[in-house]
Amino acid sequence: MNLHKLSNVLVVIVAALLLLAVLVILLVGGFSLFGFLRVSLLQAFGFVIAITASLFFFLRLVHSIDSVPMRASIVVFIIGVAIFASVSVGKAYLFQYPMCVQSFGPGAGPGLPLQNVLTFFRQMDQFEWIDDIAHNPNRVPPPIAIASADDPLSSASGRREPELIRLTLETKEVLAEIAPGIVFNYWTFNGTVPGPMLRVRVGDTVELTLHNNATSLHQHNIDLHAATAPGGGGEATVVAPGESKTIRFRTLNPGLYVYHCAVSNMSVHMAHGMYGLILVEPEQGLPPVDKEFYVMQGELYTTGALGRSGLQAFDAKKMLHTQPEYVVFNGRTGAIVDNMHACHLPRKLVH
Structure with missing residues (x-):
């Protein structure tokens, strides 16, 4: 020839x-x-x-x-x-996934078998599209008890006795924008990043049901740092897609605690957006404040460089080297600024 x-x-x-x-x-x-x-x-x-x-x-x-x-x-x-x-x-990942796709979740390690990547692409149309992944920072549960402004350690007005609190969370894998035109496969609690803020008081018995949406591709669970249980409840709440599990625990110590998915590889789940806060109020309540906000910082590790448009795969190598492309508050760029509204100041401050 x-x-x-x-x-x-x-x-x-x-x-x-x-x-x-x-x-x-x-x-x-x-x-x-x-x-x-x-x-x-x-x-x-x-x-x-x-x-x-x-x-x-x-x-x-x-x-x-x-x-x-x-x-x-x-x-x-x-x-x-x-x-x-x-x-x-790398020898361990040579036949696990193509070089063009880093990872869409945890396998034995940061890589995924090629079959799982193809499954993600085939089921992508089943994932819910979220117009705004950010949890509104103004959406904060009301205080359970307000301490006296003169004596924060005194008995709180409106203080209630410990009771049974029933909570339900759903783990969902969704598609949403990090920034306009830049799409990421978020893994969430209740479809937002961070997940909803939970608020209880010392002595409450919390009955928490965790449901994994049937469209999810991965197992999930919840590790509540406020729960004195194996893995913060993580070992008892591992749920496959379409499955639900319920646990009970008693809040023994006041404080502001993180909750997150702890299924191995835990850092991969958290880097996709699976975290939130649970506030355990003290018995006497908290001092009064003018306004409460719910804000959490997160890092997103994408294969594409900062600002690259289109669907961005999760980059496990950048995560291992702690080199995020995006450092955001409440899941996306502009989430806090877009949800801040002007408030009326007291007349004595205006003049």
Whole structure:
């Protein structure tokens, strides 16, 4: 086969592979997945063009020199690149997932088997689209008891006795924007980041039911740092998709505590948005304040650089190196500013 025919065959093969990739994406995830990946596809298209041109250059070089040592050097070069690419991925993850997709959740480690990635793409249309992932910082449960302003340690007005408090949380894996045009697969409690703020008092018995939405791809649980139980209740609340479990615990110590998903790999679940706060008020209540806000900081580790549009996969390597692309309050950029409203000041402060 002469060089001209070989070049034509190369172009046809590359074009066929690109078309096949587009068809597979449309077959697996439809036009929604294609839209999310359009930036990556355009980048891949440019990369393939560059590779094709490089191969064409090598073909011409080999054809012009037409020597056994030159051809042998090309073969050695290709083998060396293949070894480098394989070793750089790591032996443990070599066949777990493609280099173009870092991870959409925890497997045995930061990587996922390729089958799980394909499952994510196939079920992506089942994930609920959340218009605003941010938990409104103004949505704070009212105080259970207000201590006297003159004597915070005195008996609180409106103080109630310990009672049974029933709470329900749902773990949901959803799609939402980190910033306009930048989409992330959040894992949540009740569809927001952070999850809802829980508020009880010392001595309450909390009956908490955790339900894992049937569309979830992963097991989840809840570790309440306010609960004196194995793993903060985490060991007793592991729920598969579509499953529910209920636990009871007594709040023994006042304080503001974190709750989060603790299924292995715990840091992966938290890096997807699975955290919140539970406030255990002291028996005498808390001192009165003008306004309470609910704000939590989180880090998002995306494969795309800061500001890159489209669907962003979770990057486990950046998480292990603590190199987040986004450091946000309440799940997304602008979540606090967008939900802050002017308040009326007392007349004596205005004048």
